[in-house]
Amino acid sequence: SEAQTRWFKGMFRPWCLFMQSILKNSVDVSTEHPITLGQAKSVVDGVPIAIKDNICTERMTTTCGSKMLEDFESPYDATVVKLLRDAGALIVAKCNLDQFGMGSHNVHSHFGHVNNPKNTDGHFHFSLESLPSHQRSAGGSSGGSAAAVAADLCFAALGSDTGGSVRLPASYCGIVGFKPSYGRISRRGLIAYANSLDTVGILAKDTHDAELIYDLLSKYDKQDPTSMLPSMRERIQQEYADCYDTMDPDSLKGVRIGVPQEYRVKELDESIMEIWRMGIQKLQKLGATIVPISLPNTQYALPAYYILALAEASSNMARYDGMRYGHTAETTTSDLLYADARTEGLGAEVKRRIMMGTFALSAGHYEDHFLPAQKIRRLVQTDFNNVFCMPNPLLDDAVADLSNTSKVHAIITPGAISTAPLISKCIPEVDDPTQHTSVKSVDGFIDDVMTVPASLAGIPAITVPAGKSTVDGWPVGLQLLAQYGDEKTLLHVAKLFQ
Numbered sequence: 001s002e003a004q005t006r007w008f009k010g011m012f013r014p015w016c017l018f019m020q021s022i023l024k025n026s027v028d029v030s031t032e033h034p035i036t037l038g039q040a041k042s043v044v045d046g047v048p049i050a051i052k053d054n055i056c057t058e059r060m061t062t063t064c065g066s067k068m069l070e071d072f073e074s075p076y077d078a079t080v081v082k083l084l085r086d087a088g089a090l091i092v093a094k095c096n097l098d099q100f101g102m103g104s105h106n107v108h109s110h111f112g113h114v115n116n117p118k119n120t121d122g123h124f125h126f127s128l129e130s131l132p133s134h135q136r137s138a139g140g141s142s143g144g145s146a147a148a149v150a151a152d153l154c155f156a157a158l159g160s161d162t163g164g165s166v167r168l169p170a171s172y173c174g175i176v177g178f179k180p181s182y183g184r185i186s187r188r189g190l191i192a193y194a195n196s197l198d199t200v201g202i203l204a205k206d207t208h209d210a211e212l213i214y215d216l217l218s219k220y221d222k223q224d225p226t227s228m229l230p231s232m233r234e235r236i237q238q239e240y241a242d243c244y245d246t247m248d249p250d251s252l253k254g255v256r257i258g259v260p261q262e263y264r265v266k267e268l269d270e271s272i273m274e275i276w277r278m279g280i281q282k283l284q285k286l287g288a289t290i291v292p293i294s295l296p297n298t299q300y301a302l303p304a305y306y307i308l309a310l311a312e313a314s315s316n317m318a319r320y321d322g323m324r325y326g327h328t329a330e331t332t333t334s335d336l337l338y339a340d341a342r343t344e345g346l347g348a349e350v351k352r353r354i355m356m357g358t359f360a361l362s363a364g365h366y367e368d369h370f371l372p373a374q375k376i377r378r379l380v381q382t383d384f385n386n387v388f389c390m391p392n393p394l395l396d397d398a399v400a401d402l403s404n405t406s407k408v409h410a411i412i413t414p415g416a417i418s419t420a421p422l423i424s425k426c427i428p429e430v431d432d433p434t435q436h437t438s439v440k441s442v443d444g445f446i447d448d449v450m451t452v453p454a455s456l457a458g459i460p461a462i463t464v465p466a467g468k469s470t471v472d473g474w475p476v477g478l479q480l481l482a483q484y485g486d487e488k489t490l491l492h493v494a495k496l497f498q
């Protein structure tokens, strides 16, 4: 029941503190990073954290949910993992995912699908064998990370979010999914799906917990060429200082929140609409001013995302050639080695995406698909810049427009178009990339419609649990968005909202 869940949550922090105190007061087992007995290294010292299996860890395999990397052991820890280990966090597990992050329901993994641990009967159900007909999707691609947090198996988990892979599972599992601005958190050691969109994200029980992890990970990394530079971090801090100074810690007075009409797509369930409305009322009660806004290019964001992400993916996947690392085919003819290794090692969804991405990049189609998608990406970014009162620090000529009452500090939208769907509806009937029946997988793309615009714009986004559907009782998440680099406002609104 909800009360049991709350109780567990209430017990979890004291349990972590208790474990910390035991560890600190007994023998110091860490020779690598000696600690002072009796003193916690950081807020996450001794706390169990799970990691999505496309983030490299030195001590466990990093499979990307694929047969191709089934036995792959990374020679180094991803920067985010290193930061957590240095802070004393316990890396307790690697979590299942859609192969290489490609999917929205965690049904495209070589190791099987992920079940949503939430259940309306108040019990958690873990079924590794047969698939109960009522079993729901945990979302994807960070489905394992979301399920682990929702089932209280860890304090928080890291996921990756290219087009919504942290936010969608969080919505389905009734937890918080936070994707910071592109470049805020290092991508070194995150195995690439689509480099220009990939971000490391955080899954946690509430916004406060997510912020604790974010504060640890939000660091410049000179080994990631796309990491946000220290000068930019400072500039953001200075440019937004005026606004931060007037922020009331206990209310949303003076904060304007936009409601974009374009997110009211025809596929949006009525029960989600209702919770969106309730969320808006709650923000008003907290003192926020609600402003209707328009983001006219939202409708093109989903097709543009799937062209750009797949184009980048098709290029990234070329490195799995069966020779340097990963799955190798048992073949004697060298000309078949590459083809056989990829045929055996990569899953159907990955192959489908390599084909679509290669098509979009090939001569004759590049101008028709890839270039227009790039232009749409810029239009989506411009849409956001036009409605936020905070200036985009990436634009030299951008100026703050804090007193303009038609401009907003944050935006609220649904996190997903529905509650968690049945797994049986998400698994492709024929998992063959050349078959038309795989169209089911293309239909599934619509589930990302709420999350991809923020990914294209690189802005920070968070989904927070906002209630239960009156139709099926399953959790519903709402999404909050803010200007590039403005995590502070976003987390402020999310903490008060939750």
Ligand code: GLN
Binding pocket: 101, 102, 103, 104, 140, 141, 160, 161, 162, 163, 164, 165, 166, 193, 309, 448
């Ligand atoms: N579902 C989206 C896709 O398949 C997003 C995945 C992600 O964010 N990793 O591309």
